[in-house]
Amino acid sequence: MSIALWSRGLGVLMSLQAIVAQGEIVIDRTRVIYPGAARAVVINLHNEADSPRLVQAWIDDGDAAAAPENSDVPFTITPPIVRMNASTGRALRIMHYQTPKPMADRESVYWLNVLAIRPSVEASAETNVLQFAFRTRIKLFLRPAELPGQVQDAAHALQWSVSGGGEAGLEVLNPTPYHVTLSGVVLTLRAVEHRSEDPPMVAPYGTARIAMPGLPHEGLTGTPVEFTTLDDEGATQHHQALLRPVACSSLKPCADAPGA
Template sequence: MKAFTLIFALLFSFYSLAGNIIINGTRFIFHENAKEITINMMNSADRPAVAQVWLDNGDEQNSPEMITIPFQITPPVAKIEAKGGQALRIKMLDKEHLPTDRESLWWLNVLDIPPMNTDEINALQLAIKSRFKFIYRPTNLGKPELAIKQLIFKANNKELTIENSTPFYITIIKITENNKKAYLNNEAIMLAPKSTETIRLNKALRSGETLIVSNINDYGSTIASKIIVK
């Protein structure tokens, strides 16, 4: 009987893991003045692994060969020995058509493909995929760490409208009332540059209330800021 293979995709927002493959980051920033960036992968398993790596523009259903991106990944497929490592190089090919007044977002996919175990009947093979934010950042956009303070929060009963006039992608993971622990939001929010989004809250808010808003910075750390509701 043939071994069964199950492709099981996992999306990790804040973990730098793809199965047994460890990635040296949770999100990656490609600055406009960089020629390329390097991403390091480490195989923590006691057996070799094959990693396939590609970028997509948000539609994770597209196969890698159907996606057109302005970057080149070397190598796109790599065998990583047990307890070994592999460096990925991502090079810019063409930035001519990318916006210069805001960030652009792609998703870095890392698929850990374990070797087929032919010695065990009905062996279950897990190929685990993780996706990480990959952001292209033009120069002269300002300081991203100040962007959270530039957001405008407007309350309307149990709805909260967030206006992001900045050129940065901002990921908010937690919203609480000042000095309280209960989350007001049910899920993380990723705000695109120069966009507005309205979310439902677990309780009503009024203008003038103070919120503690926690966002993720470039290094994957959580930063809490005090925000006054308009």
């Protein structure tokens, strides 16, 4: 079996009859944490379908459209392609190699792809077949050893302020070496809720903007903002912080602001 499974699986034949593999290969987690000192990390798959599936796994650096053979990442997966019979499990081994050397002062994020394809059936003159594949894509965090602080404290360290100009909304600064995955943000002002149901992930030592149309630019210092994050297990955690002055929307410390 070759890497050509990727292109074949996304649309094999134009047809009248569909064979769809949807959500049938279950991964045992919602994200992968790869400790920098680990020799390998093992993930487990299970085929929930009532028939065999061909499964292809690869890692990319954020380009969801990149084919596996064009993915340039410091990881290998064994086996990269496997046949899984119905109601069976299979372990995949992810190994990281140190070339090029990853950043040692912060996490790096990659994406694990698992593509499930129902094995081809022969098309007859009377029956054309359209074959689809279903891909699951989850985050993989490469976490160097001896990073300062604790990952579970990263969300509490986020610094929130109103965007200094342009589109109305919030700016959030992450002063830690860990990624923080936001899953929801709510700011209540004069009994009106301003929400973001799809906020971005905040990179280590980075900032992110969260659009909230109608939110004023001034007079909000000290206003509480409620937000949720996803932890290493994929569980939702609830937090609250106070908005800082607009001038704090940078790596400059804001120690005298409310809630500091």
